[in-house]
Amino acid sequence: MEIYNTLTRTKEEFVPINPNQVTIYVCGPTVYNYIHIGNARPMVVFDTLRKYLKYRGYNVKYVQNFTDVDDKIINRAKEEGLSALEVSEKYIKEYFDDADALLVERADVHPKVSEHIGEIIDFVKTLVDKGYAYEADGDVYFSTRKFTTYGKLSRQNIDDLEAGARIAIGEVKLDPLDFALWKAQKEDTEIAWDSPWGKGRPGWHIECSTMAKKHLGETIDIHAGGEDLQFPHHENEIAQSECCNDKTFANYWMHNGFITVDREKMSKSKGNFFTVRDIRKEFTGEEIRFFLLSGHYRGPIDFSREHMEQARAGLQRIANCRADLEFMIKNGTPSLMTEEEKKVDAFLEHYKEAFNKAMDDDLNTADAISAIFEMVTEINTELRGGTTTCFAEGALGSLETLADVLGIFKYQEEKEELGDDIEALIAERQAARAEKNFARADEIRDQLKAMGITLKDTPQGVQIIKE
Numbered sequence: 001m002e003i004y005n006t007l008t009r010t011k012e013e014f015v016p017i018n019p020n021q022v023t024i025y026v027c028g029p030t031v032y033n034y035i036h037i038g039n040a041r042p043m044v045v046f047d048t049l050r051k052y053l054k055y056r057g058y059n060v061k062y063v064q065n066f067t068d069v070d071d072k073i074i075n076r077a078k079e080e081g082l083s084a085l086e087v088s089e090k091y092i093k094e095y096f097d098d099a100d101a102l103l104v105e106r107a108d109v110h111p112k113v114s115e116h117i118g119e120i121i122d123f124v125k126t127l128v129d130k131g132y133a134y135e136a137d138g139d140v141y142f143s144t145r146k147f148t149t150y151g152k153l154s155r156q157n158i159d160d161l162e163a164g165a166r167i168a169i170g171e172v173k174l175d176p177l178d179f180a181l182w183k184a185q186k187e188d189t190e191i192a193w194d195s196p197w198g199k200g201r202p203g204w205h206i207e208c209s210t211m212a213k214k215h216l217g218e219t220i221d222i223h224a225g226g227e228d229l230q231f232p233h234h235e236n237e238i239a240q241s242e243c244c245n246d247k248t249f250a251n252y253w254m255h256n257g258f259i260t261v262d263r264e265k266m267s268k269s270k271g272n273f274f275t276v277r278d279i280r281k282e283f284t285g286e287e288i289r290f291f292l293l294s295g296h297y298r299g300p301i302d303f304s305r306e307h308m309e310q311a312r313a314g315l316q317r318i319a320n321c322r323a324d325l326e327f328m329i330k331n332g333t334p335s336l337m338t339e340e341e342k343k344v345d346a347f348l349e350h351y352k353e354a355f356n357k358a359m360d361d362d363l364n365t366a367d368a369i370s371a372i373f374e375m376v377t378e379i380n381t382e383l384r385g386g387t388t389t390c391f392a393e394g395a396l397g398s399l400e401t402l403a404d405v406l407g408i409f410k411y412q413e414e415k416e417e418l419g420d421d422i423e424a425l426i427a428e429r430q431a432a433r434a435e436k437n438f439a440r441a442d443e444i445r446d447q448l449k450a451m452g453i454t455l456k457d458t459p460q461g462v463q464i465i466k467e
Helices: 037-055 071-080 084-101 117-129 158-164 204-216 227-245 285-292 305-331 339-360 365-384 389-406 420-434 438-450
Strands: 002-005 010-013 021-026 059-064 133-136 139-142 179-184 200-202 220-226 250-256 259-261 301-303 453-458 461-466
Touching: 002 250, 021 037, 021 204, 037 059, 037 220, 037 250, 037 259, 037 285, 037 389, 059 204, 071 084, 084 285, 117 133, 117 139, 117 179, 117 200, 117 204, 117 227, 139 227, 179 204, 179 227, 200 204, 204 220, 204 227, 220 227, 227 250, 285 301, 285 305, 301 305, 305 365, 305 389, 339 365, 339 389, 365 389, 420 438, 420 453, 438 453
Parallel strands: 021 059, 021 220, 220 250, 259 301
Antiparallel strands: 002 010, 133 139, 139 179, 179 200, 453 461
C-alpha cells in the first residue's frame, strides 16, 4: 500500500514500525456542539483506513481524542449554565449518536484532555527542563525557534511566520512565534488544575502529543486529521513531541480535504452550515458515509442535495443487488455451480483485485466504489440469465466483503410485517396470475406500488421489496 505523506508531499510505501501492528492517532472534535459535515469527513475516512488495514491482515490500534477543555467549551458552559465538563460530556454523547449512524466504529481508545492532566504536566515539565519551554506569569510557552525544523510539515517559512505573528493582549511570551503549552487561570469560573506554575489548564496542541505518547508510544505510524490542522496544530505537535522525546513523532501524516457546500466554503455567516444531525433528518447516516467516500479523501468534496441524492441512488443499486442475491439463496434450488458460472465467479475476483488496487493507491475509495459498481453489473447480468444458489452465495460473499471494508451494510434492516391487507393483496395477485387474469394482477401490482411495495416476479417466486 502507498500513502500520500503530507510531510514529504509524496506517495510512499506504507511500512509500519511493527510488521503486524499499525498505530493510528486521529485528532477528534472539540466537544461543545453537534458535529458538522466537515467533522464527519475525517471520522469516516480514517475509520475506513482502519477497516482496510484490518482487511489486509494488520492489527490496528486506533486512538481518537476528545478535546474537552477549551475556550469554546468554557463559553458554552456559561451560556447553558453548566460546568465545562458537563457540556463536554453532553456533546460526547451526541457525537457517538452521530458516529453510530455514520457506521463509524469506536476507537480502541477515546482519551479526554481532562483525564490526562498529570501526563500533560509531566510533558510540559520535560520541555521546560530541556530548555525548550519557559514560564511567564503562570503561562508556559514553547520556544518555537529552538526547534530548527519548525514548519517542515506545512512548508511554512519561519521568516514569513514572524512577519505575520502578533502577541495578544495579556500574553507575555518572549517571541510572537511561541505558543502556549499551559495557560494560567484567568477567572475563578474557568476550569483549572494545580500545576508547578499555578492553577491553569493545558494549551490546545500539547494534549494530542501527550495522549498519543501515552496510548501509542513515542513514535507512531500514522497521524491523521483534517487539512486545516496542518498548521498550526500538527506543526506544533511535531515540535513539542520531537523536542520532548528526541524521536520522530509520526512516520506518515494523512490529511483529508475540505468540504464545500454548493461549491462555496461552509460557514455559519453564509447560512450554509450543516450539522450531521440536521442532514440525518432527510438522509441516513449510511448515505452520508457513502457520499463522503465517493471522492478521494485528499481532494475537496462538494456537499449538495444533488450529490446526496446520487449517493442514495448508488447505495440503493448495491443494496438491490444484495437483496436479489439473498432472495436467490433463500428461494432457489440448491445446486452445484455450472462451468459458465465458475468462469463468472473467477471473473469476480478481477473486481476484488481492482478494489484492492484502488485502496492500495492512497486509499482511493472513489475508484474502489467504481470497482464495486462493476461487480454489481456483472452479478446482475448473471442473475437475469438464471443462476444457481451456489453462485449466488459466492457472489454475495464477495460483495459483502468489499462493502464491509467501506463500512456499509453493517446494519441489517429489520423486516417489517407487511400487514394482513397487503398479504391478502399479494395472495389475490398470485391467484389472478394463476387464472391468467393479468389485468387484475397488474392492477393489484400498481396498487401495491402506490403503497410502497414493489413485487418482482422471478423464476424462484415473487420477491417483495418494501420501499
